[in-house]
Amino acid sequence: MTASPAISSRFQLRAFALRALPWMPPILLLLFWQWASSTGVLPGRFLPSPRAVLTSFIELSASGELWTHVRVSTVRAFSGFALGGGLGLILGLLTGSFRWAETLLDTTLQMIRNIPPLALIPLVILWFGIDESAKLFLVSLGVFFPVYINTYHGIQSVDRGLVEMGKSYGLSGWRLYREIILPGALPSILVGVRFALGFMWVILIVAETISARSGIGYMTMNAREFMQTDVMVVGILLYALLGKFADLLAKGLERYWLRWHPAYQPAR
Amino acid sequence: MPVTFSSRDGMASQESTTEELHARGVAVTIKDLSIALGGRTVLQNFNVQISRGEFVAIVGRSGCGKSTLLRSIVGLEKPQTGTIAIGSTAGAGKPDVRIMFQDSRLLPWKRILPNVMLGLDRSFLARARQVLAQMDLADRAHDWPAILSGGQRQRVALARALVHDPSLLLLDEPLGSLDALTRIEMQQLIEEIWRSRRFTAVLVTHDVAEAITLADRVILIENGGVGLDETVYLPRPRTRGNSHFAALEEHILGRLLQRRSPAEANPDLAATSGFDV
Numbered sequence: 001m002t003a004s005p006a007i008s009s010r011f012q013l014r015a016f017a018l019r020a021l022p023w024m025p026p027i028l029l030l031l032f033w034q035w036a037s038s039t040g041v042l043p044g045r046f047l048p049s050p051r052a053v054l055t056s057f058i059e060l061s062a063s064g065e066l067w068t069h070v071r072v073s074t075v076r077a078f079s080g081f082a083l084g085g086g087l088g089l090i091l092g093l094l095t096g097s098f099r100w101a102e103t104l105l106d107t108t109l110q111m112i113r114n115i116p117p118l119a120l121i122p123l124v125i126l127w128f129g130i131d132e133s134a135k136l137f138l139v140s141l142g143v144f145f146p147v148y149i150n151t152y153h154g155i156q157s158v159d160r161g162l163v164e165m166g167k168s169y170g171l172s173g174w175r176l177y178r179e180i181i182l183p184g185a186l187p188s189i190l191v192g193v194r195f196a197l198g199f200m201w202v203i204l205i206v207a208e209t210i211s212a213r214s215g216i217g218y219m220t221m222n223a224r225e226f227m228q229t230d231v232m233v234v235g236i237l238l239y240a241l242l243g244k245f246a247d248l249l250a251k252g253l254e255r256y257w258l259r260w261h262p263a264y265q266p267a268r
Numbered sequence: 269m270p271v272t273f274s275s276r277d278g279m280a281s282q283e284s285t286t287e288e289l290h291a292r293g294v295a296v297t298i299k300d301l302s303i304a305l306g307g308r309t310v311l312q313n314f315n316v317q318i319s320r321g322e323f324v325a326i327v328g329r330s331g332c333g334k335s336t337l338l339r340s341i342v343g344l345e346k347p348q349t350g351t352i353a354i355g356s357t358a359g360a361g362k363p364d365v366r367i368m369f370q371d372s373r374l375l376p377w378k379r380i381l382p383n384v385m386l387g388l389d390r391s392f393l394a395r396a397r398q399v400l401a402q403m404d405l406a407d408r409a410h411d412w413p414a415i416l417s418g419g420q421r422q423r424v425a426l427a428r429a430l431v432h433d434p435s436l437l438l439l440d441e442p443l444g445s446l447d448a449l450t451r452i453e454m455q456q457l458i459e460e461i462w463r464s465r466r467f468t469a470v471l472v473t474h475d476v477a478e479a480i481t482l483a484d485r486v487i488l489i490e491n492g493g494v495g496l497d498e499t500v501y502l503p504r505p506r507t508r509g510n511s512h513f514a515a516l517e518e519h520i521l522g523r524l525l526q527r528r529s530p531a532e533a534n535p536d537l538a539a540t541s542g543f544d545v
Contacts, residue, residue, distance in 0.1 A: 165369065165373040167344075171387055261376065262414040
């Protein structure tokens with residue numbers, strides 16, 4: 001009789017431990033970092049203590065400066081994503097669906113794909129200066145290819161049997177596309193989106209670090225001029241958080257749009 | 269050695285009721301059909317006449333062109349020469365032809381009910397529910413196909429075809445991937461539905477026993493043409509224990525196995541494979 005609550009509480013403990021486990025390494029690292037800073041093993045010139053970073057974070061957010069930079073960066077990231085990802089989606093659908101479009105465009109796009117977007121920075125600065133459009137261009141270019149390639153691949157790999165079945169049920173044109181081809185390509189498209197969302201921040205960080213007058217990258221670079229290591233660390237950690245946020249967003253989209261997929265079904 | 273069967277009692281008892289129900293089924297006339305796939309001739313000058321409401325089973329060795337024949341009837345393969353006429357040439361609207369494949373080909377991103385209603389508008393909702401209920405799947409209407417068993421998926425695929433109330437139903441080895449028990453249940457279900465609706469049915473199968481259980485006529489394809497065309501005069505529902513059944517099965521199987529050259533013949537395999545050829 002007394003055994004059952006003990007067992008259930010042990011189960012709860014296990015469940016809790018499983019949930020807590022992924023957070024153990026960062027927490028331990030943080031504790032070690034704080035210890036190293038406070039004992040002087042780690043000089044503040046190299047890396048400020050976690051407490052100093054937290055203080056700096058509170059100060060920056062209280063003054064509103066931080067949020068301005070975060071907002072500017074986020075708007076840049078997502079408008080670049082919308083533009084480049086949207087174009088990638090449209091062109092991927094086009095080359096995936098129509099043989100003439102594939103023949104016309106795919107070779108060119110595959111050539112351009114091999115140029116790292118960041119290699120274009122000198123040219124981009126020449127063309128756009130350190131204007132908003134420079135960042136928009138670089139982010140768009142960076143996210144274009146993951147979305148394009150995965151969309152193209154997704155359309156190409158739609159189950160032919162399902163397309164055939166749809167045709168035998170009288171579906172054609174847009175209806176065949178909407179009911180069978182697009183949903184069939186969606187898992188692959190979402191892989192592209194997830195990859196693009198990660199890459200989006202990488203490109204933006206570099207672009208903002210090199211040429212910007214606002215944004216998290218600018219804030220971090222500016223702090224370097226004045227040796228404000230705490231502000232630099234705040235900026236770097238912000239990128240980690242925003243990246244994680246973008247990843248959660250992509251996961252959420254997958255969980256919603258692919259809820260039919262066996263991989264996303266609750267265990268039965 | 270031609271084998272004839274004289275027991276017509278089963279057919280006779282149905283004769284009175286079938287005449288008006290025959291209205292749903294359409295006749296299929298295939299004339300001089302030749303199809304080549306990837307440079308290989310699959311069917312050559314193939315001729316067959318299927319009557320309205322008839323249940324025809326097509327058997328043959330793998331690659332003999334039995335699936336290709338079905339696919340050409342539904343328009344998925346283009347014949348090189350020959351004609352396929354479905355229904356009357358008077359042209360009272362296009363007859364509804366539906367095909368069921370070996371794999372269910374349900375859309376995994378649609379729940380069961382929307383899958384059944386593929387290509388139809390909302391006015392068919394009540395009918396779709398009714399057909400699902402007939403397949404004993406009413407409670408699965410809102411499930412995803414991924415969580416259904418193989419037999420359930422095939423029943424959904426059958427429901428999807430039946431919602432259209434087809435005048436010609438083509439079955440391309442629809443029970444091939446099911447376990448033995450589910451297969452017998454599905455055979456009974458298909459027979460029951462065919463008897464109540466009287467559409468024309470063409471079943472492609474590699475299982476001779478299945479062909480004899482279900483069909484009015486068993487056609488064997490060999491060398492791109494009709495090798496055997498046997499009418500099955502057995503009362504329905506048919507049982508394998510029946511001696512006529514066994515004799516007919518042996519006759520058709522014998523013809524199928526005969527085609528194998530001695531060099532590639534494997535007596536052990538033939539003995540253990542049972543009814544499946």
